[in-house]
Amino acid sequence: MTNTAGPYHRGSLALQDRVGVRGPAEHVGRSIGPGIREVAAAFLERQPTLVVGAADGAGRLWASLLTGPPGFVRATGPGRITVAGGLPAGDPLAGVLAEDGTSVGTLALDPATRRRMRLNGTAGPTARGFAVEAERVFANCPKYLQRRHPVELLREGPGVLRRSGALDADQVRAVRAADTFFVATTAGGGTDASHRGGNPGFVEVLSPTELAWPDYPGNAMFLTLGNLAEDSRAGLLLPDWESGRTLQLTGRARTEFAPDGSRTVRFTLEEAVESEHPGRLRWSAPEYSPANPPVPHRGSTTT
Template structure:
C-alpha cells in the first residue's frame, strides 16, 4: 500500500474543499502498531473486515472472540485468533493460500473508540495473520454506545443463511431500524478499507427493495471510502441486528450524489451515497455476541 492518498481520495478531498484538512489528518496514520494501539486491540471482542471474494465482489463481515483474540505480535503484525464461519461470505477468501488485501476496523461501542488497520492477511491454523500497512484512529462521532450483554458458545449450530437479489420486507424493516452499519470499499490497486457509519434509525434509508441511500457527514477529511468509490463503485455493507446476532451482508455499487438538494434531506449532511443492491446474504444469529441498545 503506497504512502500518501491515492488519486481518488485526492479528487474527493479537492471537491470537498478539504485538501488542507486531509494533509493534516495524514500525520495520524502509522505504518506500524503503536503500543497504545496494541493495548486497544487486546481488549476488543469484535473485528470488522472488508475483503474481496473470488469473483471480485467486496464484502463486509465480522469476527468475534474473547478479549485477547486480537494480538499485536510486533509492530507490523496482528494475530487474529478466529476464522470466518463456513457460510461467511469471506470464508473462502480468508482461508485460502493468501495473502489477500484486508481492511479491518476494531471498534468499542461502549467507549465510542475505533481504529482502522489495513494490510495483507494470510490464514493460520487458528485464524489470520495480518501484516500491517496502515493504522489510524478515527473520531468517536456517530458511534452509538452499547455494551455486550452475553457471549454465546462458539461452534454452536446456526440457522441456514438466506440469499436473495433484493431485500425482503423483514430485511427492509431491519435496515430501516439500523443506527449502525459498516461499509467495505476497494481501490483499483486491490487495497481494501472497512469503515463505520452511524446515525439515528432511518439514516440508512430504504428507497426500494434493491436501493438504499445514506447521508455523508463532515468527518476527518481523509475520504478513504469515498475516494475508493471515486475510482470504482463496488462496495459491501454489513448491517448487524445487535439484539439477535443476525448479520445482513449486502454487495452492490455505490455512487456519491453531490447535489445540495439531496443533502438537504438529511440535516447536517454534506452529500448522499446511493447504493444499488446486487446480492443479499442474511445470516440469522451468526454473531456470538449480544449487545444492549443505545445506553446514552
Template sequence: MTGPYHHGEREAQRRAGLREEAEVSGRAIRDTVPPVAASFLAEQRTLVVGAADDRGDVWATVLTGPAGFLRVPNERDLLVAARPAPDDPLAPVLRGPAHLGMLAIEAATRRRMRMNGTAHPRKDGLLVRLDQVVANCPKYIQKRTPPAADAEPPPAPPFEVRRTDRLDPEQQRFLSGADTFFVATADGHGRADASHRGGNPGFLRVLSPTRLRWPDYPGNAMFLTLGNLLLNPRAGLVVPDYATGATLHLTGTAEVLWDAGTVEGAGPAGTGRLVEFSVTGVVRLPGTLPAGWTPPVASRFNPPVPPVPRDGGRGAA
C-alpha cells in the same frame, strides 16, 4: 500514492474542498501499531473485516472471539485467532492471501481503530501484515455494551441461510431501523478498507428492495471510503443485529452524490453529499455476534433524520 493518500482519496478531498484539512488528518495515518493501540486491540472481542472476492465483489463481515483473540506480536503484524463461518461470503477469500480492510470498534467506550493489510491464513486464524493504521474519532458511534463473555446466549430461532439478490420485506424493515452499519470498499488494485457509519434510526434509507441511500456526515476529511468509490464502485455492507447476534451482509455498487440538493426528497445531509447503494447480493447469517447487547445510547453528534417524503425518498438522482 502521494503521501498517505491515493489518487481517488485526493480527488474526493478536492471535490469536498477539504484538501488542507486532509493534510492535517493524514498525519494520523501510519504503518505501525503504537503500544497504546496494541493494548486496545488485546481487549477487543470483535473485528470488522472487508475484502473483495475472486469476482471483484466486495463484502464485509465481523469476526469475534474472547478478549485476546487479537494480538500484536510486533508493530507491523496483527494476529487474528478467528476465521469466518463456512457460509460467510468472505470464508473462501480468507482461505488464501487477501488484502483486508479492518476496523476494531469498542462501542461501550466509543473507541475505534482502522487497519489495512494483507492477510495470510494460519491454522488458528490469520496473520495480517499491516500497511496502514489509522486512529479515528468517536463521532456517530452509538454506545452499547456486549453481554459478559461468560453469559449464556439466548436460544437462537430457526434460521436458514439464503443468498438472494434483493432485500425481502423483513430485511427492509430491519435496515430502516438500523443505527449502525459497516462499509467495505477497495481501490482499483483491490486494496480494501472498512469503515463505520452511524446515525439515528432512519439515517439508512431503504428506497427499494435493491436500492439504499445514506448521508455522508462530516468526518476527518480523509475520504478513505469515498476515495475508493471514485476508483472502484463496488462495496459491501454488514449490518449487525445486536439483539439476536445475526448479521446482514450486502454487496453491490455505490455512487457518491456530491450535491444532495439535486436529489428529490433527499433532505439535509449535513455535508451536501449522499451515497446510493445498489444491491446485487444479500446473505443473512445467524450467531455472528454475541446476542443481547444493551440498548444504544445515541451519539450526541448524530444529525436529525429528515422525515420520509411521500414517495419514500425514491426521487431520481
C-alpha cells in the same frame, strides 16, 4: 493505497479538493502509518469483535464480522496482527481469508467507549486462523458512534438463514431501523473497512435493491468516498445488536453531490446474506451519539 502525494490516492485527493479540505486532510493523514503502537495493541486485545472487508473469489466486496474472547485479536509485531479462529461456515469471505495475499481492511470498534481503530493490509493463513501484515493503521474520532455494552454470548445458531438478490420485508424494516453499519471499499490495490452511524432512519430504502444514506461530515480523509470514486464495488454489514444476527450486502455504490454541498451515497444491491451464527454477541440498547444529525421524516417508498 498510498502514492507519492502521501497516504491518499487520487480518488480521495479529488474529493478533498472538491470539498476544500486538502489542508486538514494532510494534517490528519500524518497519523496513518504501518506501525501498531502499544496503546493500539492494548486496545485490540480488549475487543471481542473485528470487522473484516475483502473481495470474494468472484471479486465482489463484502464486510464480515468475527467474534471471539478478548485476546483473539493480537498485535504480534510492530506491523502485524494475528486473529485466532476464522469466519463461520457460509460467510462470503470464509474462503478468502485462508488464502495468502488477500487484501483486507479491518476495523476494531469498542461501542462502550466509542473508540475505533482501522488496520488495512495483506492477510494470510496461520495455524490458528489468519494474520494481517499492516500497511495502514490509524484511529478515528468517536463521531456518530452509539454507545453499547456487551450483554450475552450466544453459542447456538443456525448459521446462514437466507441468500437473495433483493431485500424482503423484514430486512427492509431492519435496514430502516439501523443506527450503524460498516462498509468495505477498495481502490489502488488496497481494501478498507469503515463505520457509518446515525439515528435510526438515516439509511433509506428506496427499493428492495437500492439504499441511500447521507455522508455526514467526518475526518476530512474521504477514504471511503475516494475509493468509490475509483471503484464502485462496496460491501455493507448491518448488525442486529439485540440478536447478534447480521445482514451482509454486496453491490455497487456512487456518491451524489447536491447544490448545497451535501452528499448522498446510493447503493445498488447484488446479493444479500442474512446469518445468525453461533458465537455471536448480543449488546445493550444504544445511547445515541450526540453528534447524530436529525433524520428527516420520509414517506414509505417500498414495503
